[in-house]
Amino acid sequence: MEIWKDVKDYEGFYQVSDLGRVKSLTRYIKRSRGGEQILRGKILTIYDNEKYNYYSVGLSKNGVQKTHSIHSLVAKSFLIKPDFYSVVIDHINNNSKDNRIENLRYCTQRENLNNMSIETKTGYVGVSINPPNYKKRYRARIRINEKMKELGSYETAKEAGQAYFNEKYKIENE
Secondary structure, eight states: OOOEEEOTTOTTTEEEETTSOEEEOOEEEEOTTSSEEEEOOEEOOOEEETTTTEEEEEEEETTEEEEEEHHHHHHHHHSOOOOOSSOEEEETTSOTTOOOGGGEEEEOHHHHHHHSOOBOTTSSBTEEEOOTTOSSOEEEEEEETTEEEEEEEESSHHHHHHHHHHHHHHHHTO
8 A cells, every 4th residue: 555745844734755756735826916726736747767767756845946855755764864974875685766665774875885786888797888999898896905906908798797707706606
């Protein structure tokens, strides 16, 4: 069953659900020529903020509209923010568009980075694309004890991916 809670700082205007949906509440608004008009509540359309790869929604109060990411609205309404100096909202399954409460948590920036998927545009973990002036197109790297170790450049992404997994296997079995 979907649970709805008021959006912080927009109480009486908007609510967010534990499934990551946002709705406006039915309310009366004042017209510029005087009088009031009823504004019926509805589920809001979310926008795919492609720049940051998150879903967003526009909320309006007292004539001022602001854009908010859905995951931050869900977290602020349902999660208890820890007393850490600096925390971020993490998508546990690495899907930044899955804004269900069970997929969100507060954590440190380091924990968030450790949880991030390191699969790149190449489709292989630990493989990136070299700049155009390199003869070999793909680069393999692995992080060991907070330090980046270069594994070399390769003709194909598959070769670079294999180098990464060979090094990872070697490290894990030492």
